[in-house]
Amino acid sequence: MLDKIKDFASTFFVTGDPLIYGADVSIALTMIAILFVLTYYKKWGWLWKEWLTTVDHKKIGIMYLISSLLMLFRGGVDALLMRAQLALPNVEFLNAEHYNAVFTTHGTIMILFMAMPMMFALFNMVVPLQLGARDVAYPFLNALSFWLFFMGAMLFNLSFVIGGSPDAGWLSYPPLSEMSSSPGVGQNFYIWGIQISGIGSLATGINFMVTILKMRAPGMKMMKMPLFSWSVLSSCVMIIFAFPILTVTLALLFLDRFLGAHFFTLDGGGNPMMYVNLIWMWGHPEVYIVVIPAFGIFSEIVSVFSKKKVFGYKSMVFSMMLISVLSFFTWVHHFFTMGAGADVNAFFAISTMAIGIPTGVKVFNWLFTMFRGRIQMKQPMLWTLAFIPCFVVGGATGVMLAVAPADYQYHNSYFLIAHFHQVLIGGVVFGYLAGIYYWWPKLFGFKLDERLGKWAFWLWNIGFYLCFMPQYALGFMGMTRRVYTYGWDMGWAPYNIVSTVGAFMMGIGFIFQVWQISYSIKKGDRDLTGDTWGGRTLEWSIPSPPPVYNFAVVPEVKEQDAWWDMKEKGLDKIRPDHYEPIHMPKNSSIPFIMSVFWFVAGFGFVFGWMWMAVPGMIGVFGCLIARSFSYDTDYYIPAEEVRETELALRGNV
Amino acid sequence: MGKTKWLSRLKVLLTAAMTMVLLSGCSDKFIVLDPKGPVAETQQKLIIISVILCAIVVIPVLALLAFIVYRYRDTPDNKSPYKPDWHDSKLLETIWWGIPIIIIGILGAYTVRDTYALAKPKVAADTKPLVIQVTSLDWKWLFTYPDQKIATVNYVQIPAGVPVHFQMTSDAPMNSFWVPQLGGQAYTMPGMAMQLWLQADQPGEYYGTGANFSGKEFAHMRFQVEAKPQAEFNEWAKGIASGPNAALTKEGYQELAKPGSVEKPVFYSSYPPELFDEIVDKNGGSYMEHGGNPHKAGEPEAGKSEGTTGGGSNHDMSHMNMGK
Ligand code: HEM
Ligand SMILES: [Cu+2]
Ligand SMILES: [Cu+2]
Numbered sequence: 001m002l003d004k005i006k007d008f009a010s011t012f013f014v015t016g017d018p019l020i021y022g023a024d025v026s027i028a029l030t031m032i033a034i035l036f037v038l039t040y041y042k043k044w045g046w047l048w049k050e051w052l053t054t055v056d057h058k059k060i061g062i063m064y065l066i067s068s069l070l071m072l073f074r075g076g077v078d079a080l081l082m083r084a085q086l087a088l089p090n091v092e093f094l095n096a097e098h099y100n101a102v103f104t105t106h107g108t109i110m111i112l113f114m115a116m117p118m119m120f121a122l123f124n125m126v127v128p129l130q131l132g133a134r135d136v137a138y139p140f141l142n143a144l145s146f147w148l149f150f151m152g153a154m155l156f157n158l159s160f161v162i163g164g165s166p167d168a169g170w171l172s173y174p175p176l177s178e179m180s181s182s183p184g185v186g187q188n189f190y191i192w193g194i195q196i197s198g199i200g201s202l203a204t205g206i207n208f209m210v211t212i213l214k215m216r217a218p219g220m221k222m223m224k225m226p227l228f229s230w231s232v233l234s235s236c237v238m239i240i241f242a243f244p245i246l247t248v249t250l251a252l253l254f255l256d257r258f259l260g261a262h263f264f265t266l267d268g269g270g271n272p273m274m275y276v277n278l279i280w281m282w283g284h285p286e287v288y289i290v291v292i293p294a295f296g297i298f299s300e301i302v303s304v305f306s307k308k309k310v311f312g313y314k315s316m317v318f319s320m321m322l323i324s325v326l327s328f329f330t331w332v333h334h335f336f337t338m339g340a341g342a343d344v345n346a347f348f349a350i351s352t353m354a355i356g357i358p359t360g361v362k363v364f365n366w367l368f369t370m371f372r373g374r375i376q377m378k379q380p381m382l383w384t385l386a387f388i389p390c391f392v393v394g395g396a397t398g399v400m401l402a403v404a405p406a407d408y409q410y411h412n413s414y415f416l417i418a419h420f421h422q423v424l425i426g427g428v429v430f431g432y433l434a435g436i437y438y439w440w441p442k443l444f445g446f447k448l449d450e451r452l453g454k455w456a457f458w459l460w461n462i463g464f465y466l467c468f469m470p471q472y473a474l475g476f477m478g479m480t481r482r483v484y485t486y487g488w489d490m491g492w493a494p495y496n497i498v499s500t501v502g503a504f505m506m507g508i509g510f511i512f513q514v515w516q517i518s519y520s521i522k523k524g525d526r527d528l529t530g531d532t533w534g535g536r537t538l539e540w541s542i543p544s545p546p547p548v549y550n551f552a553v554v555p556e557v558k559e560q561d562a563w564w565d566m567k568e569k570g571l572d573k574i575r576p577d578h579y580e581p582i583h584m585p586k587n588s589s590i591p592f593i594m595s596v597f598w599f600v601a602g603f604g605f606v607f608g609w610m611w612m613a614v615p616g617m618i619g620v621f622g623c624l625i626a627r628s629f630s631y632d633t634d635y636y637i638p639a640e641e642v643r644e645t646e647l648a649l650r651g652n653v
Numbered sequence: 654m655g656k657t658k659w660l661s662r663l664k665v666l667l668t669a670a671m672t673m674v675l676l677s678g679c680s681d682k683f684i685v686l687d688p689k690g691p692v693a694e695t696q697q698k699l700i701i702i703s704v705i706l707c708a709i710v711v712i713p714v715l716a717l718l719a720f721i722v723y724r725y726r727d728t729p730d731n732k733s734p735y736k737p738d739w740h741d742s743k744l745l746e747t748i749w750w751g752i753p754i755i756i757i758g759i760l761g762a763y764t765v766r767d768t769y770a771l772a773k774p775k776v777a778a779d780t781k782p783l784v785i786q787v788t789s790l791d792w793k794w795l796f797t798y799p800d801q802k803i804a805t806v807n808y809v810q811i812p813a814g815v816p817v818h819f820q821m822t823s824d825a826p827m828n829s830f831w832v833p834q835l836g837g838q839a840y841t842m843p844g845m846a847m848q849l850w851l852q853a854d855q856p857g858e859y860y861g862t863g864a865n866f867s868g869k870e871f872a873h874m875r876f877q878v879e880a881k882p883q884a885e886f887n888e889w890a891k892g893i894a895s896g897p898n899a900a901l902t903k904e905g906y907q908e909l910a911k912p913g914s915v916e917k918p919v920f921y922s923s924y925p926p927e928l929f930d931e932i933v934d935k936n937g938g939s940y941m942e943h944g945g946n947p948h949k950a951g952e953p954e955a956g957k958s959e960g961t962t963g964g965g966s967n968h969d970m971s972h973m974n975m976g977k
Pocket of ligand 2: 283284287330331333334
């Protein structure tokens with residue numbers, strides 16, 4: 001009996017690696033610290049009432065933000081581990097198996113558990129405020145989406161210490177990811193972690209699409225909507241078409257692994273190439289899903305910090321919509337070398353290059369928004385300015401990759417790694433950071449320190465170029481991606497060491513940002529006007545941080561930059577003479593509980609433990625039923641209370 | 654101010670590092686840009702064309718950015734015009750929709766031309782292409798020569814100046830066969846026979862590697878390609894066949910296919926003649942012909958090792974059930 005338990009424990013818990021023991025200890029210490037603080041300060045009730053059960057989009061946004069920053073940290077540590085291993089030839093810091101697990105988790109976490117939730121953080125923090133709405137279309141679903149993402153991410157992260165991490169790459173091509181080549185539970189963690197959070201992402205896509213279509217303030221025609229909201233709409237449309245493909249693909253892979261089906265193995269009539277097609281039909285739109293909102297962010301920031309109306313609004317809207325359509329017709333460029341034939345390759349080469357056109361147009365529009373403006377070098381603008389050259393060069397190397405015959409030489413090499421990091425870091429990360437700096441004062445009521453921010457900015461930027469420019473060269477030298485080590489023979493060493501130095505500079509940049517946040521919580525400039533930067537859109541018309549109900553009186557929109565327009569006409573000083581009661585959704589514990597059941601079920605499926613998976617699923621359905629029987633889901637904030645809140649926040653009603 | 658000084662020093666350091674990287678680039682380490690055969694040459698030309706065409710957009714944009722940011726900063730004594738409501742110009746927008754369209758048009762034309770050109774190799778009437786079968790294993794490369802009846806591991810010798818028809822498959826997870834100086838890569842897939850045509854113009858040694866991640870020891874999946882004059886190649890092949898090397902048996906293959914990497918090249922005086930087809934068939938067996946449909950094993954047209962099909966590295970996608 002004892003032997004059996006020992007046996008089980010030694011496969012269940014990952015052991016034998018100092019890094020993992022380190023992780024075990026730090027997880028345990030963090031847990032103890034959290035439990036202690038919550039208990040000591042008697043904060044359990046507060047945590048439950050204010051956060052775990054909240055349906056307020058602003059709070060959900062903040063929870064997304066915190067989780068995505070944590071995941072950026074985890075993904076970043078993975079990146080630094082890899083760069084440490086690759087710094088010099090023949091390094092023995094990580095072994096092959098460990099390196100493979102690390103790049104797989106790094107890629108998966110960065111895209112699905114960092115970029116996506118950071119994007120959802122911005123959706124939640126900004127969209128309803130920009131539209132002049134009091135909440136999203138389905139607040140309950142919104143909370144559920146967050147908790148599904150959170151539980152999926154936790155399940156995925158658990159694989160590092162329990163059962164073993166997946167190691168077949170972030171897209172898990174079969175047959176490598178099939179039972180025959182990856183017998184451990186790592187792939188199952190991958191499937192279920194993504195699957196659970198993917199349901200949440202799909203729901204968020206639907207939720208925000210409906211919000212944008214239905215909840216705009218009176219007078220806000222589509223063509224008067226702020227560009228960030230447009231970018232969110234375009235991203236949501238892509239989510240709605242792309243995520244179901246992912247769900248199905250992963251489900252089929254799971255059936256292959258779990259029931260021995262043969263969807264993706266030739267012996268038995270399936271086809272691995274079908275998987276590659278399917279996963280990229282999701283995967284390519286996915287990269288546009290995360291980058292388009294960044295375009296929206298830049299459009300807002302460029303206009304505000306150049307004190308000028310955005311140039312070519314219609315062009316901007318049209319190009320975003322065009323990109324979201326085209327992005328579904330380029331997926332094959334990820335495997336030109338799979339021998340699909342000249343016709344297919346030529347078609348997808350051209351369609352890929354075609355996406356460069358609307359993207360290039362946006363850059364010109366941003367430039368001409370600054371032209372004849374007055375550019376203020378505040379933090380959000382700094383990141384925007386850094387984004388432009390980075391993204392332009394990254395976009396150009398993307399066009400180079402689209403040249404199908406030339407791609408036969410770039411494919412799976414460091415040239416590709418350099419390209420996609422340039423667009424993902426230069427576009428997505430810089431973009432979201434710009435957005436976070438920009439909207440932070442709105443959500444929290446204080447600014448992030450400029451001086452520390454500049455340090456972070458320069459470290460990130462210089463580090464970025466040092467890290468990734470040498471990798472273009474490494475690609476031309478024949479270095480392939482995903483190698484955990486190499487010899488002295490190819491002359492790769494000098495480039496790799498420069499690259500590693502750059503990566504660590506970005507790591508230090510991140511530390512500066514953590515410092516910046518903690519410093520600013522105490523000492524950051526408080527913002528009492530609600531309009532920190534001289535904004536143009538509706539979110540700047542309400543106090544910071546906004547009250548639960550956002551807008552005491554729903555604004556009337558006349559122009560494209562509604563708030564700017566009101567300020568010009570002097571309407572911004574007018575206060576309403578009376579208030580009406582406001583209808584709001586009630587908090588609910590169901591999203592959280594239901595997601596915990598999902599977690600339990602997912603964990604059961606990962607290990608093939610039906611005694612755990614089945615009760616988990618029953619719990620999930622139980623929650624659905626419980627929700628459909630709960631009638632008492634909303635309440636009214638009395639007019640008097642609204643008046644008092646506004647009085648306290650604005651001081652001059 | 655100390656801070657600016659520090660920053661400018663960093664900039665100097667950065668410039669120095671970049672120059673170092675660029676200068677050392679003049680050596681022959683950039684193998685992708687140092688082609689030794691017609692396929693790689695076409696690809697290198699395309700790379701150069703695409704860089705130039707992209708630069709036509711990128712450089713003006715960067716210059717414009719620098720100029721605008723410099724000229725329109727928000728300083729109290731900035732005298733340059735300020736037009737807060739100017740936000741529309743049909744002319745300008747036409748220009749920047751137009752220029753990228755033209756550039757992509759040109760690049761697209763070159764791309765399509767070469768995509769088709771490389772799909773079918775130019776084989777002169779009097780040369781007989783050499784056929785080499787490639788099998789990626791866990792974690793090594795097996796090469797079998799149907800005409801010479803020899804086999805090698807992690808080493809390929811080819812005659813210079815002769816088109817080589819690689820038929821490729823995998824008896825392990827997918828991989829990608831890549832010899833940068835001779836031309837680009839193509840995937841090796843279990844149960845499928847893929848095609849790739851390469852040629853070396855001159856004798857020489859070239860670096861070959863697996864390019865698609867295939868598991869634990871993937872990093873060690875390198876091989877050496879050596880091009881020799883035809884006579885020397887013939888000599889070599891004969892030497893391997895009649896030399897002291899062991900023959901690769903079916904059991905020997907089972908052993909070889911087991912996971913593990915191989916340090917030094919291995920040579921076999923012979924191998925079971927149907928080995929390649931058996932490997933393809935046992936994993937599902939479809940053969941990719943030029944522009945045609947994949948054939949299941951056993952069908953008459955099945956692309957057997959004669960290598961007379963003259964096909965490119967293309968196969969139809971109709972078998973992929975693209976889920977549309
Ligand atoms: C912060 C600096 C970063 C560094 C230093 C870094 C470094 C790396 C390295 C060394 C690899 C593995 C290369 C290989 O062996 O093939 C990699 C892969 C990858 N990275 Fe990053 N990365 C960073 C940020 C990001 C970000 C922000 C994203 C996405 C938003 C991202 C997405 C990916 C993906 C998708 C892969 C491919 C994983 C795979 O091959 O399965 N990385 N990165
Ligand atoms: Cu793509
Ligand atoms: Cu195939």
